[in-house]
Amino acid sequence: MAHKWKRTLRKDMNKAEDAFRAIGVDSLLNFETVKYYNAEEYETDRYRAALLKSQHTDWLWTASYHYIHAVEKVITRGGLLAGALLCAFLISKEEDGLTVGDYVLFASYTQKLISPLNYLQYMFKYIQKASVDIEKMFDIMDEKPEVFDRPEAVDFHCRAGKIEFKNVSFSFKPGRPVLSNLNFVVEPGKTLAIVGPTGAGKSTVIRLLFRFYDVMAGEILFDNQNITTVKQRSLRRYIGVVPQDTVLFNDSIRFNIRYGRIDATDDEVDAAAKAADVHDAILGFAEGYDTKVGERGLKLSGGEKQRIAIARTILKAPKFVFLDEATSALDTNTERNIQASLQQATSALDTNTERNIQASLQQVCAGRTTVVIAHRLSTVIAADEILVLRKGSIVERGKHKDLLEQKGLYHNMWMQQLTPDKHEASDSGNE
Ligand SMILES: Nc1ncnc2c1ncn2[C@@H]1O[C@H](COP(=O)(O)OP(=O)(O)OP(=O)(O)O)[C@@H](O)[C@H]1O
Numbered sequence: 001m002a003h004k005w006k007r008t009l010r011k012d013m014n015k016a017e018d019a020f021r022a023i024g025v026d027s028l029l030n031f032e033t034v035k036y037y038n039a040e041e042y043e044t045d046r047y048r049a050a051l052l053k054s055q056h057t058d059w060l061w062t063a064s065y066h067y068i069h070a071v072e073k074v075i076t077r078g079g080l081l082a083g084a085l086l087c088a089f090l091i092s093k094e095e096d097g098l099t100v101g102d103y104v105l106f107a108s109y110t111q112k113l114i115s116p117l118n119y120l121q122y123m124f125k126y127i128q129k130a131s132v133d134i135e136k137m138f139d140i141m142d143e144k145p146e147v148f149d150r151p152e153a154v155d156f157h158c159r160a161g162k163i164e165f166k167n168v169s170f171s172f173k174p175g176r177p178v179l180s181n182l183n184f185v186v187e188p189g190k191t192l193a194i195v196g197p198t199g200a201g202k203s204t205v206i207r208l209l210f211r212f213y214d215v216m217a218g219e220i221l222f223d224n225q226n227i228t229t230v231k232q233r234s235l236r237r238y239i240g241v242v243p244q245d246t247v248l249f250n251d252s253i254r255f256n257i258r259y260g261r262i263d264a265t266d267d268e269v270d271a272a273a274k275a276a277d278v279h280d281a282i283l284g285f286a287e288g289y290d291t292k293v294g295e296r297g298l299k300l301s302g303g304e305k306q307r308i309a310i311a312r313t314i315l316k317a318p319k320f321v322f323l324d325e326a327t328s329a330l331d332t333n334t335e336r337n338i339q340a341s342l343q344q345a346t347s348a349l350d351t352n353t354e355r356n357i358q359a360s361l362q363q364v365c366a367g368r369t370t371v372v373i374a375h376r377l378s379t380v381i382a383a384d385e386i387l388v389l390r391k392g393s394i395v396e397r398g399k400h401k402d403l404l405e406q407k408g409l410y411h412n413m414w415m416q417q418l419t420p421d422k423h424e425a426s427d428s429g430n431e
Contacts, residue, residue, distance in 0.1 A: 002068050003128060009064050010132040013057040020050035029295065065125075072121065080110055147214055149231050156230040158238045159223040160188035161319045161369040163209070167218035170208060178204050179392040181218070184385070191370040193380035195413065196389035202373040203244060205389075206322045209371065210241060222320070240318030246309040248297030253282055253308065254289040256297070260312030268315060276311035278304060323372045377410075377417050386410070 027034055027043040034043050087106050090098040163186040170179040179201045186192040194202045207213060208220060211227050220227040222235060240260075248256045257269045264272075269289070273279040281304055285291040297305045313321065374380050381400045388396035388403065388410045396408050403410035 002071070006061070006064050006068060007128060007132055009057070009061040010129060011135075013054070013061045014133065014136075016050070016054040016057040020047065020054045023047050023050050076114060076117075080114070083110060147211055147232070150229065153229060153231045156222065156225060156235040156238070158319055161238075162186065162188050162221075162223055163192075163320065163369055163371070164221040164224075165205075165218070166221065168208065168215050168220060169217040170204065170213065170215050172213075177392055179208075182392075182394060184387060184394070184397075186369050186371060187384070188369055190384040191372060191382075193372045193374060193383035193386045194389055195374060195377060195380060195386060195410065196395075200389040201392040202389055203324055204392075206241070206324050206371065206373060209320075209322055210236070210239060238319040240313035240316050240321045242306070242309050242313055242321070242323045244324040246297065246305040248293045248300070248305060248308060250293065250295050252287075252290045252292055253285075256293060256308055257289075257311045257315060260315030261317075264315050269311075272311040272315040273308075275314050276307045278307035278311055281307075319369065321368055321370045323370065323374075377414050388413075 023043075023046055027047065034040060083106060084103070087098060087103040091100060091103060165182050165184045168179060168182040169177060171177045182205070184192065194205055196202055208215060209227075211220075211232055214228060222230075227235065249259070253273075254266070254269055257272055258264050260272065261268075266289075270279065273282055273289075282289055282291070291299075293299050293305075293308075297308075300308070372380055372383065377400075380386055383400070385397060386400060386403055387394050388408075390409060396403055396406060396410050398406070404414060
């Protein structure tokens with residue numbers, strides 16, 4: 001019972017310690033938000049309260065440890081004392097009494113017995129403490145991965161580079177569909193753009209393409225191979241993703257770019273940075289490519305981070321590229337340069353294909369199967385097909401011109417975005 005009690009206290013202690021560490025990390029990572037909202041005092045109080053709770057549970061556990069230890073000692077030493085007193089009493093008895101030699105025998109036997117018992121007790125306590133501490137690890141190990149390679153999964157064979165969504169439906173939670181019966185094909189080297197209101201399910205399409213989740217119904221095919229029948233690593237080798245939020249490692253810029261291909265040489269890293277239009281910016285830093293980017297890349301601007309993400313995608317030279325609002329943090333000129341430079345990612349795969357890196361998005365995407373998600377419709381005008389998603393369903397599809405003629409959702413979104421564009425154009429014209 002005592003050990004069960006101690007076990008509960010140890011669990012409480014671990015939980016409180018995790019909570020106070022989590023608050024510390026969270027408020028440090030979000031230091032900008034803390035400052036924006038003048039919340040330094042609030043965060044300090046929150047941290048102090050969590051720390052005090054952790055210290056209190058730590059104290060309770062330590063006290064229980066010493067309490068139980070003291071009780072155990074009282075029992076063993078008390079037993080020893082009682083035995084010694086009994087021996088003394090029996091020695092003092094004249095008839096049938098024990099001899100002093102018997103007492104020595106008793107004392108040495110109990111001593112010999114107590115040492116290994118103490119050791120066993122110590123080991124038991126140690127194992128019990130360790131088993132509570134690693135309980136969480138066992139919980140994690142018991143977690144079944146949602147996505148796993150089937151035993152019969154084979155290596156993905158990259159051919160022309162076709163992607164197909166067949167009647168795909170998906171939901172994160174039962175009863176709340178995020179994508180419903182989606183059908184589309186991206187022919188090799190073509191560009192598919194997905195647009196639509198916020199929460200329509202655009203990013204979810206990319207997550208499914210990268211197989212972060214398995215679909216509930218339907219199938220996703222890469223070069224006619226079902227995504228669930230191939231080994232994840234063998235497919236991901238051919239995929240480059242430029243995500244919505246680029247997160248960098250707290251290391252040098254060179255390390256972060258090289259992450260696209262670990263065995264790339266310094267020259268290849270430089271070339272990728274040049275292609276991503278970030279080389280000059282990097283040389284502008286005091287330590288150049290050795291500049292540390294800070295936690296999650298906080299020492300760089302949003303545009304610089306995104307260009308570094310693009311540079312490492314270029315280095316990876318993937319067959320399939322998925323861009324999730326890749327140009328949102330960039331100005332229009334940089335955006336065009338980058339769209340051009342991304343094309344070079346595939347030139348390593350297919351050197352025979354001529355590409356004009358200065359041309360429109362359609363030409364930029366030639367030779368590489370691309371899925372682009374964008375809010376800025378100006379970036380997807382040249383896409384081979386545009387899907388308009390609303391509440392997880394395709395409500396319109398076609399080329400930019402056709403969609404405008406349909407005068408539906410796409411047309412409305414276009415008209416909404418056209419007005420600021422016009423201002424921009426007239427502003428730049430005035431300059
Ligand atoms: N991990 C998740 N668990 C539960 N629901 C999620 C999860 N990720 C996204 N969702 C929900 O799925 C829906 C679609 O999200 P998704 O990110 O695909 O939208 P989106 O069209 O890319 O939006 P935005 O344009 O704002 O980025 C949203 O309602 C979102 O709240």
